[in-house]
Amino acid sequence: MNPESLPRPYPRRTLLRTAGLAAVTAPLLSACVTSAGKEEKPAQAGGAKTAENPLGVKADAPLEVVVFKGGYGDDYAIKAEQQYTAKYPQAKIDHKGLQKVGEAMQPRFVAGDPPDVVDNTGAGRLDIATLVGAKQVTDLAELLAAPAFDQPGKTVRDTLLPGVIEDGTFDGSTVTLNFTYTVWGVWYSKSLFAERGWTYPKTWAEMLALCETIKKAGIAPWTYQGKYAEYINDPLLTMAAKAGGLDLVKAVDNLDPAAWSQPGLKQAAEAFAELAGKGYIMSGSEALSHTEAQAAWCQKKAAFIPCGSWLESEQKEVTPAGFDMVMGTVPSASSGDRLPVTAVQASSSESYLVPAQAKNRAGGLEYLRILFAKESATAFAQANSTLPAVAGATDGLTLTSGLGSVRDAVTAAGPDAFNYRFRTWYAPLAKAVDDATAELVNRRISAADWSARIQKASDSLAKDSTVKKYKR
Known part of the structure; x- marks a missing residue:
């Protein structure tokens, strides 16, 4: 659309x-x-x-x-x-x-x-x-x-x-x-990073280290469009796909009985739980709309924001001159990832x-x-x-x-562009993932609880004979 x-x-x-x-x-x-x-x-x-x-x-x-x-x-x-x-x-x-x-x-x-x-x-x-x-x-x-x-x-x-x-x-x-x-990724101001001498991270360990540096500089490392938790789902699910490969993506979309307990998804959930636990998400982000969170980011109140490739066009009326926004790919969870760091979620x-x-x-x-x-x-x-x-x-x-x-x-990703389809196939599962992730990044549930809640919703759909099923 x-x-x-x-x-x-x-x-x-x-x-x-x-x-x-x-x-x-x-x-x-x-x-x-x-x-x-x-x-x-x-x-x-x-x-x-x-x-x-x-x-x-x-x-x-x-x-x-x-x-x-x-x-x-x-x-x-x-x-x-x-x-x-x-x-x-x-x-x-x-x-x-x-x-x-x-x-x-x-x-x-x-x-x-x-x-x-x-x-x-x-x-x-x-x-x-x-x-x-x-x-x-x-x-x-x-x-x-x-x-x-x-x-x-x-x-x-x-x-x-x-x-x-x-x-x-x-x-x-x-x-x-x-x-x-x-294409979905993590956005930042190229000029801000150049001014501060920061380098966009390729691994999650590098991301956490940079977030600590950014926090000490008096800037919130991350914000997100809190009223729409699906925004922060994208980097989490992208990280999971990189860790577990396309087999993980297919298991999720196919409503497999152990899909959401796969190591790649657990690892990604734990990563974002840690991001929140260390105080690297701007206070009050949960209550922000997409326009409010993106405006705060354009005002350099936060260094990173997750979003799709429409962000530049959407923000063109309020982006300061010289801000030079760019999209980075989601960092790798570990050296054992099955997809390269250049892989992107796209549709x-x-x-x-x-x-x-x-x-x-x-x-x-x-x-x-x-x-x-x-x-x-x-x-x-x-x-x-x-x-x-x-x-x-x-x-x-x-x-x-x-x-x-x-x-x-997109050029760097080449054939390693991928997309989950459960969101368009199964609205109840999409909502369950959004709700659980909102709880996760606001430190109200653990990564294990996140996985269990979503798997329960997936299993319920799989058993519902009134819902048409799709397979990848």
């Missing part, structure tokens, strides 16, 4: 991480499922497949594109439409830029008359899990295997950053492609899909091939100071300190 779209007082990442949750989406009516069950397919507009037309677009078939018009606007989508028109000048394009995609699109999906492309983003988006269950979305395998629009020798699949395909995959089929890429958002009953499915797929071209993604990055999901889109650009650090982190 486009973080800019989130209404205050919600923090941007809260809805960014809930793209699959019916609780924040417009539920599809049962009639939609009934319609899908009949498998009534409209006559498809298609043409001959050639090297120049790999998806078989009918040159004069109309194309309808619906785009969520949030903080990123829709100019970037319109530019891709203009490229489509340049290639297929006989095709008439109907563009709609909307705020409430779900409200407008739900009746059209129910009626079996959806548009050809939908940017299913925003707080009122359609529930993707319901769409998938009702077979209302097109499997994008053909698009992913098609030649990239402007990168000879590559397929569309080859051009995407790590995790993008997995983020849009449900029950083995990739049904959405997300256009933007979010994609701004979710595009092609409805299964679209009249011009081939055109919808071709439009996405154009939208996800490198030229299109580069223009988007320049206009929005946001990392697109297309690899290399920011190469050669002069970037701000924050976006530059995010780009560098």
Whole structure:
């Protein structure tokens, strides 16, 4: 989801991480499922497949594109439409830029008359899990295997950053492609660190030693967005993944019976308990909203703050000149970590899909091939100071300190970018983790209690036959 779209007082990442949750989406009516069950397919507009037309677009078939018009606007989508028109000048394009995609699109999906492309983003988006269950979305395998629009020798699949395909995959089929890429890390002021002679730590032992130095300098080492404990969950869970590797991440997402007692998770919980126990978290952080905590950090009342890569954009109106914020990767727990210190937690958002009953499915797929071209993604990055999901889109650009650090982190991570999916799959488990971590970093429970509480919530979900389960 486009973080800019989130209404205050919600923090941007809260809805960014809930793209699959019916609780924040417009539920599809049962009639939609009934319609899908009949498998009534409209006559498809298609043409001959050639090297120049790999998806078989009918040159004069109309194309309808619906785009969520949030903080990123829709100019970037319109530019891709203009490229489509340049290639297929006989095709008439109907563009709609909307705020409430779900409200407008739900009746059209129910009626079996959806548009050809939908940017299913925003707080009122359609529930993707319901769409998938009702077979209302097109499997994008053909698009992913098609030649990239402007990168000879590559397929569309080859051009995407790590995790993008997995983020849009449900029950083995990739049904959405997300256009933007979010990375989570620990942020600090590069100028402050240079002024004080501090070096960003690579290990947790180095982090604790630096925190003691920072504390003696009269600055709080850490603050966090206390009203939304999920913010501080990110570095904790990232540290755990580095310690235990991808097997740990899969065990958590798969609701394994011993997932939360794995050594990597215990080690990470103990690390953050120690951070709090030594007084390295700014007093009063628990009561702060995301904007309040981030403002205090920009005022140099604290040296570190956990956040996603939207932080620079979100703080641009209040960041002092010369602050030079940058994102650091979460330090390693120990030398025995299974993932390198350069590994990052990342996921994609701004979710595009092609409805299964679209009249011009081939055109919808071709439009996405154009939208996800490198030229299109580069223009988007320049206009929005946001990392697109297309690899290399920011190469050669002069970037701000924050976006530059995010780009560098993704480059350094390479294939070691990962993402937990339990937050989008299981809302009750996400809340249980948030609540337990809030108690942990405010010294009200131990690391062992933290692990036991979350495992109990995970086991309860695993046994609940009414909850659809996903596997990695």
